[in-house]
Amino acid sequence: MVWINAILQGVLLGGLYALFAAGLSLMFGVMRFINIAHGDFIVTAAYLMVAFVTGWSIHPAVAVVLVLISLTTAGYINQRILLNRVLGKDILPPILVTFGMSIIIQNALLEIFSADSRRLPAGWLETGSITISDAISIGWLPLMMFGAAVAVIGGLQLVFYKTALGRMLRATSDDPEIVPLMGGNNAHIFAVATALASLVVGIAGIFLAMKTNFDPSAGPARLLFAFEAVIIGGLGSLWGTLAGGIILGVAQTLGAQIDAGYQILAGHLVFLALLVVRPRGLFPKM
Amino acid sequence: MTSVDMTKTPSANLSMVLRLFLLAAVAGLAFAPWWAGRADLRLLMEAFSFLALAQMWNLLAGYTGLISVGQQAFVGLGGYLFFALAMFTGLPVLFAIPLAAIATAVIAIPTGWIAFRLQGPYFAIGTWVIAEVFRLIAAQISALGGGSGISLPVAIAKSLADSRAGREMVMYYIAFAIGIVSVLLVWGLLRSKWGLALTAIRDSEPAAEAVGVATRRVKFMIYVLAAFYTSITGAFVFLQKLRITPDAAFSLNEWTAFVIFIVVIGGIGSIEGPVIGVVIFFFLREIAADWGTWYLIMMGGIAIAVMLVDKRGVWGAIKARINLSIFPVSKTLD
Numbered sequence: 001m002v003w004i005n006a007i008l009q010g011v012l013l014g015g016l017y018a019l020f021a022a023g024l025s026l027m028f029g030v031m032r033f034i035n036i037a038h039g040d041f042i043v044t045a046a047y048l049m050v051a052f053v054t055g056w057s058i059h060p061a062v063a064v065v066l067v068l069i070s071l072t073t074a075g076y077i078n079q080r081i082l083l084n085r086v087l088g089k090d091i092l093p094p095i096l097v098t099f100g101m102s103i104i105i106q107n108a109l110l111e112i113f114s115a116d117s118r119r120l121p122a123g124w125l126e127t128g129s130i131t132i133s134d135a136i137s138i139g140w141l142p143l144m145m146f147g148a149a150v151a152v153i154g155g156l157q158l159v160f161y162k163t164a165l166g167r168m169l170r171a172t173s174d175d176p177e178i179v180p181l182m183g184g185n186n187a188h189i190f191a192v193a194t195a196l197a198s199l200v201v202g203i204a205g206i207f208l209a210m211k212t213n214f215d216p217s218a219g220p221a222r223l224l225f226a227f228e229a230v231i232i233g234g235l236g237s238l239w240g241t242l243a244g245g246i247i248l249g250v251a252q253t254l255g256a257q258i259d260a261g262y263q264i265l266a267g268h269l270v271f272l273a274l275l276v277v278r279p280r281g282l283f284p285k286m
Numbered sequence: 287m288t289s290v291d292m293t294k295t296p297s298a299n300l301s302m303v304l305r306l307f308l309l310a311a312v313a314g315l316a317f318a319p320w321w322a323g324r325a326d327l328r329l330l331m332e333a334f335s336f337l338a339l340a341q342m343w344n345l346l347a348g349y350t351g352l353i354s355v356g357q358q359a360f361v362g363l364g365g366y367l368f369f370a371l372a373m374f375t376g377l378p379v380l381f382a383i384p385l386a387a388i389a390t391a392v393i394a395i396p397t398g399w400i401a402f403r404l405q406g407p408y409f410a411i412g413t414w415v416i417a418e419v420f421r422l423i424a425a426q427i428s429a430l431g432g433g434s435g436i437s438l439p440v441a442i443a444k445s446l447a448d449s450r451a452g453r454e455m456v457m458y459y460i461a462f463a464i465g466i467v468s469v470l471l472v473w474g475l476l477r478s479k480w481g482l483a484l485t486a487i488r489d490s491e492p493a494a495e496a497v498g499v500a501t502r503r504v505k506f507m508i509y510v511l512a513a514f515y516t517s518i519t520g521a522f523v524f525l526q527k528l529r530i531t532p533d534a535a536f537s538l539n540e541w542t543a544f545v546i547f548i549v550v551i552g553g554i555g556s557i558e559g560p561v562i563g564v565v566i567f568f569f570l571r572e573i574a575a576d577w578g579t580w581y582l583i584m585m586g587g588i589a590i591a592v593m594l595v596d597k598r599g600v601w602g603a604i605k606a607r608i609n610l611s612i613f614p615v616s617k618t619l620d
Contacts, residue, residue: 091351091353102584104583275400278402279404
């Protein structure tokens with residue numbers, strides 16, 4: 001029974017990892033580019049949420065809207081004025097610029113919020129759960145996170161395949177050199193993609209703030225989980241990313257069931273093993 | 287190969303002057319234990335270690351295009367394997383260091399095989415995951431102190447020399463050798479047949495492939511070689527620190543972020559770049575290390591600025607204006 005419970009909790013944890021990963025997956029899909037500061041942006045969103053709610057006593061619902069607006073705007077501006085300038089054939093500049101951003105964000109958070117770990121008080125959500133049997137119960141918060149992950153990925157899928165914006169994004173993904181010839185503006189399309197990804201980063205950050213304690217150095221680990229979920233799922237496939245998140249989550253909770261010290265290690269090892277067996281991921285699209 | 291008359295152009299003269307200046311600096315450094323204080327010696331040892339790490343990262347990223355953010359894996363493996371060999375087998379320090387590096391190179395073969403399944407930016411993050419795996423495994427090994435780490439027994443440090451001054455001198459010359467050999471190794475490699483292949487890959491991988499360079503094999507060999515030499519450096523660094531913990535040994539910031547800054551600021555894809563980068567890095571650190579987080583924020587800002595202003599770094603920017611070369615590797619016709 002404990003194993004079934006571990007698997008179930010892992011699946012739900014996978015929802016959070018899919019939320020971490022969806023933004024990364026989207027940015028890669030459109031721009032072929034990995035943001036090393038991705039995890040640090042998630043942590044920044046978490047800090048913003050905590051600062052709004054506990055520091056400024058803003059109503060949580062309003063705070064959520066504020067966090068999402070700030071992240072989306074910051075994402076657009078960051079892409080437009082900084083990242084667009086380093087995108088290109090050479091892969092070093094974007095890696096280095098986002099690496100530099102990662103270090104700046106971590107240290108700025110440290111300077112502003114200190115090294116103490118924080119958490120967003122979530123009231124009854126923290127402990128509330130549905131009891132299924134003696135050994136198995138499902139927390140409301142993990143369930144909500146999983147629901148949010150499905151909704152976010154479903155929503156992105158809809159945007160990608162059913163809207164004019166999605167058509168632009170897919171066209172840019174297929175061939176960024178042709179899109180401007182057809183009247184598209186790459187700089188704007190890239191920035192919109194990053195804004196959309198940053199919106200998801202904001203959602204992920206808010207859930208991170210409710211789910212666990214976090215500190216300024218929590219970003220890189222989130223980046224690695226997100227990256228693993230994307231690669232396991234297969235590049236370019238959003239539902240694959242959800243599957244990747246679930247596999248990673250289950251690997252971690254099963255590892256933790258064996259020994260608490262093995263949780264993260266088990267996730268990494270399953271990722272590397274899958275990389276050996278299926279280098280292109282489970283559902284590769286590109 | 288055509289021989290080149292070095293006295294022909296002003297830039298060739300300047301190259302010669304710079305070469306003589308560097309030679310004089312190296313000669314001065316060779317006698318550092320006689321003129322430098324204890325703190326200065328320690329700083330120099332650290333600088334030589336970072337020079338070696340930077341040369342290896344540059345060899346990997348600057349010439350083969352393999353951008354690794356997981357070189358801390360090999361620093362940590364070098365340190366841990368050295369500690370294990372020195373403590374459990376009683377091997378003399380000067381044997382244990384290269385042996386630890388050989389073992390690391392052997393481990394790098396399967397890890398490289400896995401990492402090479404990922405390309406470009408994915409390779410970068412993949413190497414980071416691999417480094418994390420080694421860090422988490424090291425934290426599980428209780429014989430080596432688990433998560434809280436372990437100190438090198440005093441007897442092992444004392445085996446280098448009886449007196450403290452003697453030990454410091456031995457340590458200094460190990461660091462000196464590691465730094466100088468790293469430069470000579472890369473230089474020698476680039477002047478060999480391998481160098482031609484590497485320069486071809488640096489300039490255009492598809493073109494290199496087209497003229498018959500086995501790019502994948504060359505890249506793999508360089509990856510393993512960089513792992514080997516990074517590991518030697520790691521073993522030395524922790525011999526000097528006398529204490530190793532998983533977090534210190536496999537630190538991304540210390541062993542990869544700073545190293546990348548050094549290479550990028552100095553100039554990627556040249557031998558001179560990392561040398562200049564080390565000088566700039568330690569100069570900045572001496573001024574600003576007390577600023578704490580602001581110092582790191584500045585380093586991040588500088589890395590971004592270099593990419594925006596001129597991604598070739600200081601040496602690349604100079605070279606684009608005047609045709610300088612301290613370590614000539616290209617074959618010129620004139």
